[in-house]
Amino acid sequence: MEIPQPLEAPGPIRPITCVEMHTAGEPTRIIWNGIPPLTGTLLEQRAQAKAQFDEFRRVLMLEPRGHYDMYGAILRPDTELVASGKAHMGVLFMHNEGFSTMCGHATIALGRFLVDVDEKVFPRRKELKYDPVSRTTTLNLHVPCGVVEVTVPTLASGKSDASRPVSFVSVPSFATGISFQIPVPEKYRWAELRGKTAVTADFAYGGAYYCMISAEELGFPSGLGEVKLQEMDHATKLLKEAVVTNPDLKHLTRDIRTAEEGVLYGIMITDARLGHVSAPEGTAAARAQLEASGEETGLYFFANQQIDRSPTGGCVAARVALAHAKGFLPAGEKRIYNSLVTRTYRGLSGFVGSVFDDAGTGGADQQIVRVCVEGYAYYTGYHSFVVEKEDGLGVDGFSVRDIAFVHA
Numbered sequence: 001m002e003i004p005q006p007l008e009a010p011g012p013i014r015p016i017t018c019v020e021m022h023t024a025g026e027p028t029r030i031i032w033n034g035i036p037p038l039t040g041t042l043l044e045q046r047a048q049a050k051a052q053f054d055e056f057r058r059v060l061m062l063e064p065r066g067h068y069d070m071y072g073a074i075l076r077p078d079t080e081l082v083a084s085g086k087a088h089m090g091v092l093f094m095h096n097e098g099f100s101t102m103c104g105h106a107t108i109a110l111g112r113f114l115v116d117v118d119e120k121v122f123p124r125r126k127e128l129k130y131d132p133v134s135r136t137t138t139l140n141l142h143v144p145c146g147v148v149e150v151t152v153p154t155l156a157s158g159k160s161d162a163s164r165p166v167s168f169v170s171v172p173s174f175a176t177g178i179s180f181q182i183p184v185p186e187k188y189r190w191a192e193l194r195g196k197t198a199v200t201a202d203f204a205y206g207g208a209y210y211c212m213i214s215a216e217e218l219g220f221p222s223g224l225g226e227v228k229l230q231e232m233d234h235a236t237k238l239l240k241e242a243v244v245t246n247p248d249l250k251h252l253t254r255d256i257r258t259a260e261e262g263v264l265y266g267i268m269i270t271d272a273r274l275g276h277v278s279a280p281e282g283t284a285a286a287r288a289q290l291e292a293s294g295e296e297t298g299l300y301f302f303a304n305q306q307i308d309r310s311p312t313g314g315c316v317a318a319r320v321a322l323a324h325a326k327g328f329l330p331a332g333e334k335r336i337y338n339s340l341v342t343r344t345y346r347g348l349s350g351f352v353g354s355v356f357d358d359a360g361t362g363g364a365d366q367q368i369v370r371v372c373v374e375g376y377a378y379y380t381g382y383h384s385f386v387v388e389k390e391d392g393l394g395v396d397g398f399s400v401r402d403i404a405f406v407h408a
C-alpha cells in the first residue's frame with residue numbers, strides 16, 4: 001500500500017502519519033510515524049508514553065483531530081518479543097483515557113494493514129508466511145497483554161483480501177467471577193435499579209478484564225432492543241465505580257494464574273434475547289451465520305465511558321471463555337457477537353467467537369482457554385496531522401463533553 005507524503009507544517013511536533021480503518025464500525029487510527037522515540041520493553045514503552053507523551057494520545061484521540069470515541073494503535077517495531085523472534089510487530093493501544101492492554105477490533109484492522117504495507121513501515125514484513133492452501137498470511141502481534149496470532153486472508157497479489165474475515169487467537173482467557181453478587185452502595189445507585197441494592201454480573205479476562213451484565217439485570221427490561229444510551233451510560237459508570245472502589249472485589253480483576261492485579265476495562269451490557277436476524281444474502285454477516293450456532297448482542301462502555309461500535313474482540317474472548325466455563329459453548333461451536341452497529345447494518349458482520357484450544361487450568365481448577373475471534377476491517381482513509389506553532393490549543397486535545405461537565 002502506498003502511503004502519501006506527510007503534510008509539511010513547522011510547529012511543535014513532527015507530522016504524525018496515520019492510516020484509518022474501521023472494524024465493524026469501530027475506528028482504528030493506526031499511527032505509524034511521527035511519535036517521539038519510545039525505548040525498552042513494550043510495557044516500558046507504554047509507561048513512557050503514559051508519563052512523558054500523553055499529549056500525543058490527546059492530540060490524536062480527542063478533538064479537534066479525533067473525538068470522544070476514537071481508538072488508536074501505535075506501531076512499535078522494536079520490542080523484546082520482536083527482538084527474540086516471538087513476534088513480528090509490537091503495538092500500543094490507546095483511547096480517550098489512556099492505554100489499554102488488549103484490543104480485538106484494532107488487532108483485526110492491524111492484521112490487514114501489516115500484510116498490505118512494505119518494510120519501511122513493517123521491517124519484518126518479508127518474514128511473514130503465506131499459506132497457499134488457506135490463502136492466508138499469519139503474523140504474531142506483541143500486544144501489552146502478550147502475543148496474539150493473527151491470520152489474514154491474502155490475495156494472490158500478496159495484499160489482504162477484504163472479502164474474507166481476519167481472525168486472531170487470543171491470549172489465555174478465563175472467567176474470574178460467575179453470577180457474582182455486586183453490592184451497590186447507596187451513593188452509586190442509579191434510578192433503574194428501583195430499590196435493588198445489588199446486581200448479579202459475570203467477570204472474565206480476555207487480555208483485559210471485563211464485567212458482563214444483562215440489560216435486564218442492569219434495570220432495562222426491554223434490553224438492547226430499545227437502547228436508552230444516556231441512562232445506560234450513567235448506570236454502567238456507577239456500576240464500574242461500585243466494583244472498582246470495593247476492596248472485597250479485587251479478585252474479579254486478578255489473574256487466576258499469577259495472582260497479578262489488573263484493572264477493569266469496562267462494562268459489557270448483554271442481551272442474549274436479541275439474537276438472530278437474517279442478513280442479506282452474500283454479505284459478510286450472512287456468511288458468518290452459516291457457521292454459527294447462535295447470536296447475541298452487546299453494548300460496551302469502556303475507559304472514560306467510551307462506547308465501542310464493534311462487538312469488542314477482547315471481550316468476545318472473555319465471553320467465550322465465560323460461556324465455556326458455564327458449559328454453554330462447547331469447543332468447536334461458533335457464536336456470533338453483535339454490537340448495536342452490526343445489529344443495525346446487516347451487511348456488517350458481528351465477531352465470531354469460538355474456543356480455539358484448552359490452555360489449562362488456574363486457581364481453583366478454573367478452565368483457561370484460548371479463543372479464536374473473527375471479524376472484518378476496512379480502510380477508511382489516511383491522515384497526516386500537524387500542530388501549527390500559532391495554534392492556541394498547542395499540543396493537546398479536548399473533549400467538549402468533559403468541558404461541559406467542568407462548567408456544569
Ligand SMILES: O=C(O)[C@H]1NCC[C@@H]1O
Pocket residue numbers: 026071100102103104105106302308310311312313314315
Ligand atoms: O475490540 C476490542 O477489544 C476493543 N474495541 C474498543 C475497546 C476494546 O479495546
